[in-house]
Amino acid sequence: MSDLLTLYGKTFNSRLLVGTALYPSPAIMRESVQASASEIITLSLRRQNPAQQQDNRFWDYIRESGCQLLPNTAGCKSPREAVELAKMSQEIFQTDWLKLEVIGDDYNLQPDPFGLVETARELIQLGFKVLPYCTDDLVLCRKLLDVGCEVLMPWGAPIGTGQGLLNKYNLQTLRERLSDVPLIIDAGIGAPSQAAEALEMGFDAVLLNTAIAKAQDPVLMANAFKLAVESGRAAFNAGLMLRRQTASPSTPTLDMPFWQQAESILQD
Ligand SMILES: CC(=O)[C@@H](O)[C@H](O)COP(=O)(O)O
Structure with missing residues (x-):
C-alpha cells in the first residue's frame, strides 16, 4: 500500500528531511543522505557559499543527489534579509521551494512570528513555495496558512539542542486543529525515538540535521x-492503543478456577 507524503503537489516516499551542514566531510554528508533515504535536503546559501567553499565536492554532491532541494534562510533576522537570500537561492538552486527562517532571538534561535508571517506573505506573492520554520503556536500557524503557506514546520525544540x-500539548493541539495540513517537525530532534514519536503522533514528517551530522x-x-x-x-497507520490508567x-481468564479449566481442556 502506498503511503506517500504530498507537499505542494509533489509526492515523496520518504518522510525524513535532512540538513547538509555540520558533517565531518562532504563525502560523509553524501553517504549519510543516501543512508537516510531522504528525498528532500535543506541547505543554506548563507552558511555554505559555493563561491567561498574550498571543497567543491560539497556542491557536486548536492547537485548529484537527485533530491528536491530546499534552500533555507538560516541566520536571517529580518524580512528584508530573508527575501534577498530567498531570491538568490532561487536563482542559484533553480527551485522555488524555500524553508523560511526568520530568527527572532539569538539565545534559542526562536522564529520571529511577526517577521515570519510578513515574509511568507511577500515570498508567496513572488511565487515561492514556502515551508516556514515556526513555533508550535496555533494562532501563528493559522496566520501562516492565511497568507498561503501549504506546509508548516513547527519546532520540536530549539535548533541543535536535541x-x-x-x-507535546501544543504539538498535539496543532495536529488536531490542523488535521488536513502537512506538518513537519523541524529542529531539536536528538534521537531516532523522538522522530518515531513525532510520526506516531501523526506528524507527516520530520526535518533534522545536528543529530545525524554530529553523531559519532x-x-x-x-x-x-x-x-x-x-x-x-507504520505505528500511526496501524492505530496506537489508547493509554489507560x-x-x-x-x-483474559475464563470465569472458573484454573484447575476446572485444566480439567475441561483434558476432557475435550
Ligand atoms: C539545517 C536546518 O535547517 C536546521 O536549521 C534545522 O532546523 C535542523 O535543526 P537540528 O539541527 O536541531 O536538527
Missing part, C-alpha cells in the same frame, strides 16, 4: 533515523 518534542557515526545514525521514521509512521490483563 531535546525532542518539548511541548553519521551514516549509521542516518540509517537509524530512516528506520525510526518508517516505524513511527488502570491495568487490564493481556491474558
Whole structure:
C-alpha cells in the first residue's frame, strides 16, 4: 500500500528531511543522505557559499543527489534579509521551494512570528513555495496558512539542542486543529525515538540535521533515523492503543478456577 507524503503537489516516499551542514566531510554528508533515504535536503546559501567553499565536492554532491532541494534562510533576522537570500537561492538552486527562517532571538534561535508571517506573505506573492520554520503556536500557524503557506514546520525544540518534542500539548493541539495540513517537525530532534514519536503522533514528517551530522557515526545514525521514521509512521497507520490508567490483563481468564479449566481442556 502506498503511503506517500504530498507537499505542494509533489509526492515523496520518504518522510525524513535532512540538513547538509555540520558533517565531518562532504563525502560523509553524501553517504549519510543516501543512508537516510531522504528525498528532500535543506541547505543554506548563507552558511555554505559555493563561491567561498574550498571543497567543491560539497556542491557536486548536492547537485548529484537527485533530491528536491530546499534552500533555507538560516541566520536571517529580518524580512528584508530573508527575501534577498530567498531570491538568490532561487536563482542559484533553480527551485522555488524555500524553508523560511526568520530568527527572532539569538539565545534559542526562536522564529520571529511577526517577521515570519510578513515574509511568507511577500515570498508567496513572488511565487515561492514556502515551508516556514515556526513555533508550535496555533494562532501563528493559522496566520501562516492565511497568507498561503501549504506546509508548516513547527519546532520540536530549539535548533541543535536535541531535546525532542518539548511541548507535546501544543504539538498535539496543532495536529488536531490542523488535521488536513502537512506538518513537519523541524529542529531539536536528538534521537531516532523522538522522530518515531513525532510520526506516531501523526506528524507527516520530520526535518533534522545536528543529530545525524554530529553523531559519532553519521551514516549509521542516518540509517537509524530512516528506520525510526518508517516505524513511527507504520505505528500511526496501524492505530496506537489508547493509554489507560488502570491495568487490564493481556491474558483474559475464563470465569472458573484454573484447575476446572485444566480439567475441561483434558476432557475435550
Ligand atoms: C539545517 C536546518 O535547517 C536546521 O536549521 C534545522 O532546523 C535542523 O535543526 P537540528 O539541527 O536541531 O536538527
